[in-house]
Amino acid sequence: MTSDLLGQGTDPLALAERWVGEGRKVALATVVETWGSAPRPVGSHLVIDSEGNFEGSVSGGCVEGAVVGEAIDVLESRTPKMLEFGVADETAWQVGLSCGGRIKVFVEPVA
């Protein structure tokens, strides 16, 4: 048995490929910038399908729900989108990072 990360079923990029192969509509979210104390490093992925199933993480669970919602919009529009989350971002987003950091997340369709 090879126990490489790509074979374990939780690697987001491997999962994105598999889900597309199964005929699911798939979006990929990537942390592209962080400021302050951010829970997940730049380059971290969350993979989402049009049913709202997801795997991976872009934060410690703080903003995943919002990213999944945006990803479903991205899958409908077929246009990538940049999201920004911060702790004091009361107007734009209802969710934030309790750790006080800020992150930028790029969401794109995989097809």
Next chain:
Amino acid sequence: MDIELLKQANAERAARRAVILATDLETGAATLHRESDRRDGDLGSALTRAFDSGKSGSVEIGGRPLFLNVHVPPARLVVIGAVHISQALAPMARLAGLDVEIIDPRTAFATPERFPDTALSAEWPETVLANRPLDAFTALAAVTHDPKIDDYPLEAALRANCFYVGALGSRKTHGKRVDRLKANGLSEAEIARIRAPIGLPIGAASPAEIAVSVLAEIIGALRSRASRQMEAQA
């Protein structure tokens, strides 16, 4: 992202080769770059910096905002010796995200019953490592105590620049090992990279406790390697 590009990237990653996915953050258009590719211009310099540091990040090339996502191979742990310590170390290391493989030519030790869900080779390290060579993204822990089994992979790990090389054995055992490795042409500086006695000094007594000390030492080596590369670049 284009699915064909994603498939190519995943194939490279599965083969333990470093790649960078460069994505235009306005259009979503992406390109795949292998470490062996020829690199020119501003993008080439940015790719070289990203491969060297292993850090993903945004750059602006020709007025376009590009995100360079660096994918280096997942850290792998090769354990020489299917012993009691390895039975605890294998599942712990897997939980920590390491890709674990156990090698021991003694078929009484290297049984699937003793190592469920673990890549296991009941063969000589010489044979296994010829097919799956060690690399800089690999840690090697030699825990058989037996020079016939441990010496070759330790030497191979030093020559392959493994990010961690650890060997079980008392200081006296290690002293004799150092003499043998010197006789084989390894320099003192190379030999000094071997962590011996293996594991962080936490007073570990049981095999599982020793496994914790070894895994902690491996994680320390892995993370300090990344920061050393950053310093070298600065």
